[in-house]
Amino acid sequence: MTDPVDLEASAQLVELAAGRLSVEALIEATLARVAARNGACNAVVSPRDPEEVMAEARAADRAETRGPLHGLPVAIKDLADAKGLPTSHGSPVFAGQIAQGDSLHVARMRAAGAIIIGKTNTPEFGLGSHTYNPVHGATGNAYDPSVSCGGSSGGAAVALAHGMVSLADGSDMMGSLRNPAGWNNVYGMRPSWGRVPSEPGDDLYLHRLATNGPMARSPRDMALFMSVIEGPGVQPEGWPFEPTLLPQGQIGAARLGWLGDWDGAFAFEPGILDLCRGAADVFGDLGCKVEDLAAPMPREVIWDAWVTLRNFSNAAGKQPLLENPKTRDQLKPEAVWEIERGLGLSAMDLQAASAGRSAWFKRAMALFDEYDALLLPSAQVWPFALDMPWPKAIAGQEMDTYHRWMEVVICASILGLPAACVPAGFGDNGLPMGLQIIGAPGRDQQVLELAEAYHRASDWPGQRPPQG
Numbered sequence: 339m340t341d342p343v344d345l346e347a348s349a350q351l352v353e354l355a356a357g358r359l360s361v362e363a364l365i366e367a368t369l370a371r372v373a374a375r376n377g378a379c380n381a382v383v384s385p386r387d388p389e390e391v392m393a394e395a396r397a398a399d400r401a402e403t404r405g406p407l408h409g410l411p412v413a414i415k416d417l418a419d420a421k422g423l424p425t426s427h428g429s430p431v432f433a434g435q436i437a438q439g440d441s442l443h444v445a446r447m448r449a450a451g452a453i454i455i456g457k458t459n460t461p462e463f464g465l466g467s468h469t470y471n472p473v474h475g476a477t478g479n480a481y482d483p484s485v486s487c488g489g490s491s492g493g494a495a496v497a498l499a500h501g502m503v504s505l506a507d508g509s510d511m512m513g514s515l516r517n518p519a520g521w522n523n524v525y526g527m528r529p530s531w532g533r534v535p536s537e538p539g540d541d542l543y544l545h546r547l548a549t550n551g552p553m554a555r556s557p558r559d560m561a562l563f564m565s566v567i568e569g570p571g572v573q574p575e576g577w578p579f580e581p582t583l584l585p586q587g588q589i590g591a592a593r594l595g596w597l598g599d600w601d602g603a604f605a606f607e608p609g610i611l612d613l614c615r616g617a618a619d620v621f622g623d624l625g626c627k628v629e630d631l632a633a634p635m636p637r638e639v640i641w642d643a644w645v646t647l648r649n650f651s652n653a654a655g656k657q658p659l660l661e662n663p664k665t666r667d668q669l670k671p672e673a674v675w676e677i678e679r680g681l682g683l684s685a686m687d688l689q690a691a692s693a694g695r696s697a698w699f700k701r702a703m704a705l706f707d708e709y710d711a712l713l714l715p716s717a718q719v720w721p722f723a724l725d726m727p728w729p730k731a732i733a734g735q736e737m738d739t740y741h742r743w744m745e746v747v748i749c750a751s752i753l754g755l756p757a758a759c760v761p762a763g764f765g766d767n768g769l770p771m772g773l774q775i776i777g778a779p780g781r782d783q784q785v786l787e788l789a790e791a792y793h794r795a796s797d798w799p800g801q802r803p804p805q806g
Contacts, residue, residue, distance in 0.1 A: 343371045343501035344802070347410055347559040348584075350504055354409050361409030365395035365453060368411040372455070372502045375805070379483045381496035382413050382503075383474040384424045385456035394453050405451030406566055410504040412447060415494055416457040416474070417464050417509055418550070420444050423454070428462040428471030430668045431659060442537055443507060443550050443567040450566045458493030458506065462670050463656070467517045467717075467744050468728060469493055476724050480522045480803040481769055485721040488518030494553050495522040499803050505563045511548035511648070513716070513747030516759035519553060520716035520772020523761045523799055525789065526553040527560050530780050531754025533579050534564070535571020542574050545651040546754060555799045557758070557789035558584050564782070579780060585790035592626040592788065594618070595709040597749075601633035604746055605735035607719045609765045614715040617762035617773045620795050621713075621788070628713070634701050637745070643694030644748045645679075645739070646687055653680020672740045699753050706778035711788055716759045716772030718746050750774065756782040758789045761798035770798070 342350060342364050353359035369388055376382050398409045414420040417427055419437035426433045440448060448454070462471040469492025470476035479487045480499035487496045491508030495518035498506050508515045510528040519526030534550045552563035564582040571577075596618050599606055622628045653676065659665045660677045669677075705712065719729050729743045730736065737743050750757035756779070759772040775792075777785040 341367060341371075341501070343367050346556045347504040347554060348556070348562060350410060351408070355404070361395045361398040361453070362392065364409060365391060365411055365455075368455065368502065371500065375500045376502060379478045379480060379487075379496050379500065380475055381458060381477050381493040381500065382456045383416060383459045383493065384426075386423065386454065391453065391455055398451065398453065405449060406562065407447060407505070408451035410452050411455050412452045412505055412507070413456045413458045413494070413497055413503050414444055414454060415491055415507055415509060416460045417490070418444055418507065420454050420457065423457055426473045427464070428460050428473055430472055431665045433473045442571060443534060446567050446569070447507070452505070455503070458491070458497055460491065460493060461489045463673055464490035464509065464511065464514060465670070465672050465676065466490070466728060466740055467513060469518070470724070478724055479721050479769070482721070484724055485769065486521070486724060486726070488521040488717070488721065490514040491526065491553060492518045495519050495524055495526065498522070498524045498553055498555055505559060506553040507550060507567070508553045509548055509550045510751070512741060512751055513744050515551045515553060516716045516747055516757060516772065516774055517744060519759040520762065521721050521770055523770035523801065523803070524553060524555050525557055525560050525758065525760060527551050527564070527758040527785070528750065528756065529564065529568070530579070530756045530782050532573060532576020533568045533782060535569070535573050535576060538572040541654070542572070545654060547647060547651055547751065549754070557786050557793050560758070560789075561585055561786050580783065582783060582786070585783070585786040587787060587791035587794050589624065589626060589787050589791045592621070592710040593708065594621055594626055594628045595631040595705060595712045596628055597631050597633070597712055597714050600637055603633060603637040604718055605732035606715070607732060610715055610718065610720070610771055613765060613771055614762045614773050617760070617796070618713045620792055624791055624795060631712075634705060635698060639694045640698050640749060640752060641745060643691040643698070644752050646683060646691035647695070647752070649676055649680035650683055650688060651680070652676035657681065675740070695752055698749070702749070702753060702755070703778070710777070710784060712776040714746055714749070714774045714776065715762070716747065716774050718743055720765060720767060720771070721769050747774070750776045753779070755779060756785045758785050760789050760792050761796070763798055764801070
């Protein structure tokens, strides 16, 4: 008999609605899976008391009304607040702080009936695509715990792959929903900017880089989750969007552009480009036209704009931590680098970055006049050793920052484009890799339809990680 935690979330909901599965049994199986596998990978941190969780499950079985996520176990990324649980941000500065309320998307998850079992691990402040921090330690890859799971939604991806949660929330500034999804053989999607609103803050205009989004073991599950966490919020752009629907895999003769290595500008470790091009060719088998594209513009235009805007955003939010002598020494070097560079920017530096982003936006929109989506690998390296902070070189090309090795994801991030990561398969090393499907602004549904059609043709998540 299939363990209920190995079913996709949509299938779990069908079993729950039919009475063939109780919430109590699903949560009991979930906690057993966490007990059996979390020790090897350290994906779920700050767990709730099991008796408290089981009591909530029994109450859900007695409930007369059922939300769209009724009874599904989830764990919240440790950058967001879940009332009553610690929010450490992976930093000793905030270790032990207990959230007094829920973040907006977490409140929507609870209202939809999800049952929170704990938090998922993240890098310190979500900086870098490698999940380790001095509070909770490192999270190992679902397919080999001796190597990185990516990040910053690394704990979420590993928990999903192992069946320790049914769905997972994540956030994505640079590639934090996509890189860990690709490295753990699950799905992650960065939605169009504004579809999933951010927390109300003092500034609503300048720092439009990050967004929350869904992770799941199928595109249909991602769409289900997106339909819960999306909606109006306090921000200047966004809704009205068309509500997210469960994708049917209807893609017609879509025209897709393969950007590959950006005409050789991006270095890749051996095997990644061939694997991802093979994944892209699945769309050709489905009746789409996949065309090789020349680099749309010089990579440095996008990179320089990205680094400036990212430094600016990090400095704006973390300057007090750098200036306070009690907290400065507790920041990791990458955080200090981001803040100091941000504080050194001039108004004209920001204007130049905005001009670079604008140039890429205009060029990208011209591409979307011709193509329904753009395709790229989700990472330039295979998962690396757990004790390595970040790759210093790729195929002989030196990396000049702690995140340059993630450059392949920023063409979507800097414009707030919808981008799904779908599993591309496994390398000769037995490790997973992902493929990005990037759509035009607001075309999230089209991206989900493409992902669903691909999922039905490939179903890579059916190759589950070792039980360990």
